[in-house]
Amino acid sequence: MDDSVIVSPDWLAAHLDDPTVHVVDVRDAWEYDGIGHLPGAVNIPFDSYRNDSDVDRGTLPGAEAFADLLGDAGISEDDTIVAYDDTHGVFAARFVLTAIEYGHDDVRLLDGDFSAWNREYETTSETPDVEPTDYEPEPLEPEASPLVGYDAVEAALERDALFVDTREQDEFEEARLPGAVRFDWREVVDEESRRLKPEAALEDLLSARGITPDREIVLYCNTARRISHTYVVLNALGYEDIHFYEGSLTEWREHDGAVESGPADA
Structure with missing residues (x-):
């Protein structure tokens, strides 16, 4: 990675x-x-x-x-x-x-x-001494940002973009963006080691859902917390065309965006 x-x-x-x-x-x-x-x-x-x-x-x-x-x-x-x-x-x-x-x-x-x-290294209860800095942020311009809003998501639905829902099965079946595939963010984690699964295993998991580096990908969940993890993992695997729907399903439904519900191939 x-x-x-x-x-x-x-x-x-x-x-x-x-x-x-x-x-x-x-x-x-x-x-x-x-x-x-x-x-x-x-x-x-x-x-x-x-x-x-x-x-x-x-x-x-x-x-x-x-x-x-x-x-x-x-x-x-x-x-x-x-x-x-x-x-x-x-x-x-x-x-x-x-x-x-x-x-x-x-x-x-x-x-x-x-x-x-x-499990492998020591921890501490000592709080480090820090010297404050005068940090100067440089927010990304919209065209460079992975974040997308409602209008951009609506437009992506008209293209061949792949919508990836990182939530649990019951949430996915209750309501999801049209055509979305489900990929629970926790699937990339090895429960025993608590670390990410090997790269080859991750690629197999993703490709089985059609989540491949050649696709335009739009990630969403409910409030954009869980997709953060999936975004970082995809980034680490070399995916480049990844969009991060910050408003996620919460914003989408507030705008009365179209949704699907019920069981699906997840």
Whole structure:
């Protein structure tokens, strides 16, 4: 896999002493403080970068608010960020997507989560001393952003775009975008190791649903959390034409967009 997007625990362990590598723990503060965290990790809880302040970007926090979070954590624009959680990476992937959208060039997802790391490496309860920075965000221009809105999704339905629903079976059967295929985001995770399945296995899983690198892909769920993980994984596998429907099914139904329901080949 592309180490610019997803890195292994071994890679991170070898780079913990690098002052340009900053580890971000997105769990709740009580978990970070009470359970422990990776050495040197700072805490930026999920709720702090998940709101509706940025009216043009769904539930992203806004460029300045996100910049304040990174600056308070001692992170600069040129630093490498590695994010993790303890939920197979789904919340950390949302952090990765947010950082990408606001122009951070080198942000990565830890393969696995806190529990996976803890099986092989030490954790700590010590909070690192950080020196705040004056972080300057550079939000992506619309044409460079993976995020798409209702109008773009409506247009994609008229093309040969593949709509990928990352939710559970019952959600998919209740309502889905027309023609969508279901790919539960958790299918890429090995439950025993808590890390991603081997690359060949991932490619087989995806191709079995018609999710191949030559297709234009539009990802959605309910509120754009779960698709963050799938987006990062596809990115790591070399997929390039990936669109991220930030409003997801919630926005689609608010606009009375057409949906399908009932059992389907999922």
